Amino acid sequence: xxxGVPKETKAGEQRVALVPGELARIPGVxxxxxxxxxxxxxxxxxxxxxxxxxxAASAGELYQVADLVVKVQPPSLEEADMxxxxxxxxxxxxxxxxxxxxxxxxxxxxxxxxxxxxxRISRAQVxxxxxxxxxxxxxxxxxxxxxxxxxxxxxxxxxAGTVPPARVLVMGAGVAGLxxxxxxxRLGAVVSAYDVRTxxxxxxxxxxxSFLELALEAQxxxxxxxxxxxxxxxxxxxxxxxxxxxxSDVVVTTAAIPGRRAPVLVTEAMVRAxxxxxxxxxxxASSGGNCELTRDGEEVLVNGVRVVAxxxxxxxxxxxxxxxxxxxxxxxxxxxxxxGELAPDSSDEIVDKSAVTVGGAxxxxxxxxxxxxxxx
Numbered sequence: 001x002x003x004g005v006p007k008e009t010k011a012g013e014q015r016v017a018l019v020p021g022e023l024a025r026i027p028g029v030x031x032x033x034x035x036x037x038x039x040x041x042x043x044x045x046x047x048x049x050x051x052x053x054x055x056a057a058s059a060g061e062l063y064q065v066a067d068l069v070v071k072v073q074p075p076s077l078e079e080a081d082m083x084x085x086x087x088x089x090x091x092x093x094x095x096x097x098x099x100x101x102x103x104x105x106x107x108x109x110x111x112x113x114x115x116x117x118x119x120r121i122s123r124a125q126v127x128x129x130x131x132x133x134x135x136x137x138x139x140x141x142x143x144x145x146x147x148x149x150x151x152x153x154x155x156x157x158x159x160a161g162t163v164p165p166a167r168v169l170v171m172g173a174g175v176a177g178l179x180x181x182x183x184x185x186r187l188g189a190v191v192s193a194y195d196v197r198t199x200x201x202x203x204x205x206x207x208x209x210s211f212l213e214l215a216l217e218a219q220x221x222x223x224x225x226x227x228x229x230x231x232x233x234x235x236x237x238x239x240x241x242x243x244x245x246x247x248s249d250v251v252v253t254t255a256a257i258p259g260r261r262a263p264v265l266v267t268e269a270m271v272r273a274x275x276x277x278x279x280x281x282x283x284x285a286s287s288g289g290n291c292e293l294t295r296d297g298e299e300v301l302v303n304g305v306r307v308v309a310x311x312x313x314x315x316x317x318x319x320x321x322x323x324x325x326x327x328x329x330x331x332x333x334x335x336x337x338x339x340g341e342l343a344p345d346s347s348d349e350i351v352d353k354s355a356v357t358v359g360g361a362x363x364x365x366x367x368x369x370x371x372x373x374x375x376x
Contacts, residue, residue, distance in 0.1 A: 001342045002030045003333065004066025006059050007037040010073045014040035014318035017070040017091070018326045020051040025330040028340030030054070034062045041318035067342050070329050072315075080104045086359070088342065090332060092116060092129065095356045095367040099374055102356055102367055109360045111344070113336075115328065116258060117354045117364065124350050126331040131175045132324035136314040138179030138254065141281045142168075144313070145250045146187060148279045148306050154188020165190050169244055170209070171265050171290060172254035173200035176283055180252045181207045189250070194241060214240045238267055246273040253290035254283045266291040268302075276304025285309035 003026065005018045016038040023031050031053040035045055045055055056062035063069065063082035071091035075083070080101060083089060086109050093114035095102050105112045115129035125131075146153055149166060156163040168184040170177050173195035181204060184191045191209040193200075204211045214237065245251055245266055251274075256262050262284035271280065271293055282294040293300055293307045300307040314321040335351055336344045344351050346358075355363045362368040 001028075001067045001337060001340055002032055002065050004056075004062045004069040005031065005033045005037050005053075006062050006069060006071060006079070007034045008072055009059075009076060009079065012312065013073055013315050015072045015315055015322045015325060016041045016043060016318075017072050017322075017329055019043050019322050020047040020053070021323070022326040022330040023048075023051040023053060025327075026333050026337070029333070029337060032056050032062055032065060034059055038322070041322040043319075043322070068333070068336065070333065072325060074098050074101055075105075077101060077104055080108065080110070083108060083110050085109055088112070088336070088344075090115075090329065090336075093356055095364060096370055099367070099371055102362060103371060106357045106360055106362050111358050112356045113332070113351075113354045114356050114364075115332075115354070117356070118332070119349060119353045121349070127328050127350065129325055129328040132328055133314040133321060134174065134176035134254075135179050136317050136321045136324070137283055137310070138176035138252075139183045140313040140317055141176070141252050141254075141283055141310055142180050142183040142187065142250075144308060144310060145252060145279045145281045148281075148308060149250060150277045151249060152188075153184070166249040167192075167247060168250040168252065169193070169212075169248040170252045170254065171195075171241075172256070172283075173197070173204050174254060174256075177252070177254040178203055178207065180254065181209045184250070184252075185209065192244065192248075194244070195255075196237075212241065212244055238265065238270070241265070242267075242270050242273065245270045246275075248274070249278050251278070251280045252283065253280065255290050256284045256287055261288040262290050264288075264290060264292050268292045271305050271307065272303050274303075274305045278305045280305065280307045281310050282307065283310050283313065286311040 068088045088111040090113045155165040166189045168189040170193040193204045194212040285296045
């Protein structure tokens with residue numbers, strides 16, 4: 001079986017789906033890497049060939065021979081057309097947001113697996129690419145905020161006087177939020193956090209941050225995610241948390257619900273109540289944003305407050321992000337390969353639930369329903 005690793009084509013994407021050190025974890029597979037695929041992440045072609053891979057001069061050459069293609073970003077429609085009929089692809093797909101792509105993959109009888117759909121069970125933790133990349137994003141978000149803030153993060157006591165520490169509020173205590181808390185604490189800030197899931201309280205406190213206790217009912221979802229909140233709940237939440245936002249020098253928002261628009265946690269009124277020089281880093285920008293003033297791909301200045309839309313932050317730290325992602329990829333690929341041949345076990349819960357298309361059919365029911373609705 002030939003496993004293909006193409007160079008990512010999306011603007012700004014510097015990660016690579018498989019790093020040289022992971023090739024040994026997938027025995028019995030011939031790995032073909034497009035020339036330059038790992039250069040942006042600091043993995044030169046020579047390291048791939050030394051690990052046993054062969055090089056393809058172009059994406060077209062790679063797609064012609066690959067039985068399974070592994071990527072970071074969803075294939076473009078042009079890349080989907082290059083996939084061999086009946087081959088397979090593994091990447092982030094966000095199928096609900098890429099219905100045209102899903103239709104194209106099904107038309108070409110490509111079996112596509114999406115990391116967003118990997119079930120959150122113990123056995124699948126090593127394949128949880130959402131979490132591995134969220135770890136990078138949470139860390140990077142705090143560094144981004146620190147570089148934009150006109151103040152120190154830590155307390156300084158000097159002969160010229162005492163400089164108070166920055167006050168950081170993290171909204172959403174999932175993987176990205178917890179990493180943001182830990183990083184802000186390491187930088188010396190006074191950190192508080194809020195999450196609608198009561199289970200997050202102990203995790204937040206274990207990192208040395210304070211947990212905001214609001215008089216609101218918990219919103220526990222499935223798979224470790226928060227549940228979708230009603231308009232009434234969100235209105236009460238915004239009213240109660242507004243004073244905490246106004247008192248913060250930095251707000252990092254990380255709240256996201258898979259397949260849905262991100263909840264608005266920080267309103268325009270809250271932003272205008274913050275002190276000039278404050279910074280908001282919105283990690284949910286690509287799904288609509290947790291801040292009402294977020295503009296994906298932009299940095300907005302409102303009354304001296306910077307609102308930074310932080311999409312794809314993991315791509316800005318490509319070396320370690322690629323290493324973590326590659327471990328997710330190699331673990332998943334081992335479920336698809338048996339005795340050096342592509343032989344996915346459809347009875348395996350991870351394989352079954354992660355499949356978006358199988359052969360010429362749309363296997364993932366919510367995506368199938370969305371496609372049917374779009375055609376109606």
